[in-house]
Amino acid sequence: MQSQSIGLVEKRFFHLPASLALEGGDSLDSITLAYETYGELNQTKSNAILICHALSGDAHAAGFHLGSDKAGWWEIMVGPGKAIDTDRYFVICSNILGSCMGTTGPSSVNPKTGKAYGLAFPVVTIGDMVTAQKALIDSLGITRLLSVIGGSIGGMQTLEWSIRYPAMVFSAIPLATTQRHSALAIAFNEVARQAIMADPNWQNGDYYEGHKPDLGLAVARMIGHITYLSDTAMRNKFGRRLQDKDAFSFNFDADFQVESYLRHQGNKFVNRFDANSFLYITKAADYFDLTARKSAEHQPAFAATTTRYLVVSFTSDWLYPTRKSKAMVKAMKKHAIDVSFCEIEAEWGHDAFLLPNPRLGDMLSGFLDRMSKEYRNDNTHAL
């Protein structure tokens, strides 16, 4: 079958009916979630898949918005005949709490003041993001998701879903992710945050009526891009090749292609992303730690879930290397969980899950197909 784009799609908005109690102790009123859906929910509501996006992603996972030629961020994977086949599945993607792509976050208007929250926005966790998503899924009348899928911080949400709402998550596919951030991952995030907070325009987060901390955010994004690639990926992509010149400039222009690439990524990012959202989402990722989590019965996190997992890592991912995924799989297996694990050979580093990869596509479609069958045969369906 020929795969194609889902075509025109629309961003929608869901307003949470009640305030959300947050893990940090605060509660948050008037939350809006931006989301998109692709495909049709079937009569038994058994074909719903939730896609969770990463740090700088949004609800626009596939297709095109009216008047734009920019495809969704996972267009390669989501659409009719694609690995996540919208002819078969009803796919939902929502922008995470704390972000700036339509969902409530630090750049949103605080109803109490009529001005942007800034740092008055509470620090949210991956758990809070998932709790907000659950309200959306509830509102769609879906009691159990066929699968939750996500990479990187989206993978953390995927894991969180399966731990927090196990009865609602028939299967889960955490990609290129980890049960918790290493000191190294925290270090990268912290330096990126410091770059933002060092920008005088940051103004302790209260910059929405003045100049934005673009220079700081650009540096933060550059740090991020170093972690998304890998030594190998950079060598293959750039090596020591010079940018548009035959010799060194002997000044502080970008001599090397890798320098131009990073500057470009940094400058591009500031046009579409909010610096405070970068702070909040990276903090949520740093706080995430499934290994420290206990179930209601004081058991390890995976003791209480019945979710079936497909865990995928990528050989050149140095942010969340394969050994992190293996530790996760080991923790799952201790509780006799149905888990498949695959390490995919890919030289693009952490970003690999976003790039075309037939092996990843085949693995997702095969797993989802098996899950569809098992879901139909599962007696515990009517929970």
Added chain:
Amino acid sequence: MQSQSIGLVEKRFFHLPASLALEGGDSLDSITLAYETYGELNQTKSNAILICHALSGDAHAAGFHLGSDKAGWWEIMVGPGKAIDTDRYFVICSNILGSCMGTTGPSSVNPKTGKAYGLAFPVVTIGDMVTAQKALIDSLGITRLLSVIGGSIGGMQTLEWSIRYPAMVFSAIPLATTQRHSALAIAFNEVARQAIMADPNWQNGDYYEGHKPDLGLAVARMIGHITYLSDTAMRNKFGRRLQDKDAFSFNFDADFQVESYLRHQGNKFVNRFDANSFLYITKAADYFDLTARKSAEHQPAFAATTTRYLVVSFTSDWLYPTRKSKAMVKAMKKHAIDVSFCEIEAEWGHDAFLLPNPRLGDMLSGFLDRMSKEYRNDNTHAL
């Protein structure tokens, strides 16, 4: 034999007698080099060792300055009875061109304007640093160094010495270094430079009469410290341990020890280092590429040297990993060079060469002892 500190030492200054022609095409007048020496030069001037320092180092490698209790940066390695034994060897260390620790650099007064150079200082190379050092060694009446030793960027200078002035370098010990920067190493340096240049106080390098770009420099240093450690080193040193608290702060304070550590390193650095020097020295390191260098006979860099090498790498160094050293050793061996190579098990990442390590000490002292004997027996001595 008991090892001890060399004790009180003095910083000296050498004024280059002539202007220096730089690789970038400019020339530089009125260069001063800060340097220190330890031990005594013997009658045959055959016991001289030059130590080359890394990015943020200085001429103060060992001992103490009057009124200060801060030992030199390689106190563990240099002194009476130590691996680099000042009872046997005459040890020289000089601050590199472009730095800010007594040697001429961008923070020095430009004699043409009476003001600090700032970006009017020419971009210098590792080769230029070495050419300036050679003038110092010449002035001391030393025609051949028993050894040149250095780690990281100091290792680049060590290699450069052996290629540029092979007849003057009987042996060389490049530690934790590389023939050239990878795209990844350039990327880290570039983001660090961008952090400095993003600081509004940087003022295009012209900040010496106003506020310094401390916030940008601190972020740059934090990026550096991520590369000096390693995933393993950070896990062992910090893991996910919290700083002075039992629970997350749910704000943007430093929650984790690794965050406090990086902030501390960043803040400490701005008191002792010049932001422009950081730009110049990292640029010199990025430009360094022995693999692209040809001898006068259009042969590879190592074709024309007779230097004996001891190459040392460290298992957890991810900035200049062992495979970089192995590539260097391979290039040397192609030209039948006398080279010993050792990878030392060390979990502290790139910084390992600065930390106590009996194995490294034994290796240096053993190699230097062998070199002393070979130097004495060498017929080509009188060049």
